[in-house]
Amino acid sequence: MSFLELLNEKGLVSRKEIERLVSVKRDDEPLYLTAVRMGAMSEDDYLQAASDFFGHKVLVALPDGYDPEPFAHLSPVFLEQRLVFPLAVSGDELSLVVNDPLAIGAMSALGYFFPGRRVVVHLAREAHIRAWVRGFYGLDDVPAEDAGEDVTLAEDIAGLKDLASEAPVIKAVNQILTRAVEGGASDIHIEPFADRVQVRFRSDGLLYEHEALPKGMLQGLTTRVKIMAQLDISERRLPQDGRIQIKVAGKNVDLRVSCLPVMYGESIVLRILDKQSISFSLATLGFPDRELRKFEKLIRQPYGIILVTGPTGSGKTTTLYSALHDINTPDRKIVTVEDPVEYELDGINQVQVNTTAGLTFAKGLRSIVRQDPDVILIGEIRDSETAEIAIQSALTGHLVFSTLHTNNAAGAVARLLEMGAQDYLLASSIIGIMAQRLVRVLCPRCKEPYTMPQELREKYGLDDAGAEVVYRPKGCDACSKTGYRGRMAIFELLEVDDEIRELMLLNKSSAALTAAGVSKGMRLLRDDGFDKVRQGVTSLEEVIRVTGA
Numbered sequence: 001m002s003f004l005e006l007l008n009e010k011g012l013v014s015r016k017e018i019e020r021l022v023s024v025k026r027d028d029e030p031l032y033l034t035a036v037r038m039g040a041m042s043e044d045d046y047l048q049a050a051s052d053f054f055g056h057k058v059l060v061a062l063p064d065g066y067d068p069e070p071f072a073h074l075s076p077v078f079l080e081q082r083l084v085f086p087l088a089v090s091g092d093e094l095s096l097v098v099n100d101p102l103a104i105g106a107m108s109a110l111g112y113f114f115p116g117r118r119v120v121v122h123l124a125r126e127a128h129i130r131a132w133v134r135g136f137y138g139l140d141d142v143p144a145e146d147a148g149e150d151v152t153l154a155e156d157i158a159g160l161k162d163l164a165s166e167a168p169v170i171k172a173v174n175q176i177l178t179r180a181v182e183g184g185a186s187d188i189h190i191e192p193f194a195d196r197v198q199v200r201f202r203s204d205g206l207l208y209e210h211e212a213l214p215k216g217m218l219q220g221l222t223t224r225v226k227i228m229a230q231l232d233i234s235e236r237r238l239p240q241d242g243r244i245q246i247k248v249a250g251k252n253v254d255l256r257v258s259c260l261p262v263m264y265g266e267s268i269v270l271r272i273l274d275k276q277s278i279s280f281s282l283a284t285l286g287f288p289d290r291e292l293r294k295f296e297k298l299i300r301q302p303y304g305i306i307l308v309t310g311p312t313g314s315g316k317t318t319t320l321y322s323a324l325h326d327i328n329t330p331d332r333k334i335v336t337v338e339d340p341v342e343y344e345l346d347g348i349n350q351v352q353v354n355t356t357a358g359l360t361f362a363k364g365l366r367s368i369v370r371q372d373p374d375v376i377l378i379g380e381i382r383d384s385e386t387a388e389i390a391i392q393s394a395l396t397g398h399l400v401f402s403t404l405h406t407n408n409a410a411g412a413v414a415r416l417l418e419m420g421a422q423d424y425l426l427a428s429s430i431i432g433i434m435a436q437r438l439v440r441v442l443c444p445r446c447k448e449p450y451t452m453p454q455e456l457r458e459k460y461g462l463d464d465a466g467a468e469v470v471y472r473p474k475g476c477d478a479c480s481k482t483g484y485r486g487r488m489a490i491f492e493l494l495e496v497d498d499e500i501r502e503l504m505l506l507n508k509s510s511a512a513l514t515a516a517g518v519s520k521g522m523r524l525l526r527d528d529g530f531d532k533v534r535q536g537v538t539s540l541e542e543v544i545r546v547t548g549a
Contacts, residue, residue, distance in 0.1 A: 003053050003102075004032055010049055012041045020230055033100060037234060039227045047123050054101045059124045062087070068136040074113065076137035082106035085129050087122060095120045099129055169220035172213065173228075177255075177270075179210065181248045183480070186272055190225070192218050192265030203480075204440045204487050205313065218265050225268055229257040237261055243340075244270075256340065273342055280318070280325040280345075286488035288528060294493055295434065299323045299401075304431035305394045307381075309406040315438050315489050316403045317342055320377060323401060324348060327375065335371055337364035338379035353379070365389045369398075378402040384420040391421060394429040408525065409435040409494035410513035413504055427501040435492040437525055437546040439538045440484035446476035447483070447536070456540065462530055471536045488537060490528040490547075495520075 007013045013021075013035045025034045035041040051058050071086040079085060084106040087095035094117040096107055101121060111119055124132075176199055180188045185201035192198075197213040213221070226233045229242030244255040254273035259266050282292060298306055306323075308316045321343060324334055328347055336345075339353035339361065349371070351364050361378060362385040368376055369389070380403050381387050394400045404412045412433045416426055449469050457463040473483020494500070494517045503513055518524070529543030 188270040190268040298432040334375040335373040336377035409433040410510040427504040438487040443479035446474040447471040
């Protein structure tokens with residue numbers, strides 16, 4: 001029986017946990033130490049199991065009169081990095097203390113300085129070894145405050161796990177998740193400040209304060225979320241990203257977790273991906289009939305690039321997923337490369353970018369092209385290499401979808417040219433560009449009509465039939481007093497025809513491309529927004545907020 005099998009047999013780490021831990025294991029770290037680092041098993045339980053299995057004694061303190069003199073020539077940096085502590089040396093024995101009983105390399109290295117001696121191994125907690133090394137051998141190149149913090153971090157791992165398992169912490173986290181999901185929030189923000197932990201929810205694109213918790217709950221909340229997301233609970237200095245799959249309020253929900261060190265602790269943001277409430281259908285996104293017909297025609301072309309542009313949180317991914325859903329048939333192979341994969345799409349091959357492992361958008365794309373796809377989705381074109389591969393893919397008979405961060409549809413051309421794309425290749429490959437934003441929808445239960453002042457109608461070109469009486473938010477219990485419930489997209493679709501291609505070859509400005517599109521019937525973002533104001537779907541203030549009209 002191996003040591004890992006023993007841990008499993010003792011119920012300290014399950015098979016399912018072992019499978020999950022493999023994906024976050026460091027190259028130079030045994031899986032059982034990964035389990036301790038990730039909070040899947042306490043360090044004390046691990047050491048007791050190791051003591052039983054290997055027959056080594058666990059030390060919690062050094063013997064009285066410990067003498068560091070025989071080891072003064074050893075490197076304290078090596079001792080701390082390898083978590084090995086020289087305990088005693090006699091005529092035929094060298095006693096060492098380690099955290100990992102299978103750290104053969106470290107033990108052999110110390111044995112080199114004391115040849116001919118049998119090595120006697122003892123075990124101790126990581127924090128104890130670090131403290132002993134620093135206490136007796138010092139580390140001149142590490143500031144005292146950093147050294148103390150390192151010891152504290154390591155020493156607290158088991159305590160943090162216990163803290164995160166306390167009933168008040170579990171209850172608080174569960175309540176936050178439940179209220180956010182039931183309230184239709186898209187994000188949860190847990191933010192540490194000097195005197196409190198502020199919890200805020202993002203709903204319909206805007207942040208609202210939910211509650212303020214005592215500052216003393218911060219460590220428990222942070223650790224609880226990290227354990228759920230399989231993150232390193234001992235790491236507080238670097239950002240971490242993870243994922244949680246849970247059932248909340250009867251729904252299967254994915255949570256994308258981001259931890260960021262800030263002044264008073266770690267700020268945690270959880271993006272809520274509600275699989276059951278999301279609907280991937282172009283018909284439900286808010287397209288005007290004319291633009292919907294045009295876009296449906298574009299996504300059924302055999303090749304070319306279709307771009308969707310807009311700021312973060314403008315619904316670009318939902319639009320692209322909906323397009324893929326509508327064209328996903330047995331005779332088409334669709335492959336995506338995303339960072340991250342937000343939703344799993346049945347029948348579509350989705351690749352998750354992993355920059356740590358060297359899997360970038362560009363590298364993923366090069367492999368995807370060899371997978372014989374018909375349709376390729378690139379989560380975002382971020383650099384010249386990705387843009388070049390996307391263009392070449394389109395020119396060799398693939399339909400390519402992707403996104404860019406630009407203010408309007410025509411701005412995508414200028415952005416790609418800035419990346420180094422060739423104008424003649426862009427003109428040959430792009431077939432359509434759509435910009436979009438999300439506007440909040442007026443609550444149908446409390447929205448109230450009002451007569452728009454004449455000066456506003458003239459200023460925004462709304463001086464026509466149907467724009468005199470519009471609606472504005474009021475607020476009721478159904479919409480949490482905001483006046484809005486849900487969001488809808490507004491669109492600007494630029495079809496690339498021969499005239500637009502010629503302007504692209506002449507390096508004409510975004511304004512010239514926009515003007516050419518408008519002359520052919522393209523409706524701007526604000527035009528679509530104003531139509532939704534006339535229809536009573538949203539308010540004039542909301543359209544102005546998102547478009548800057």
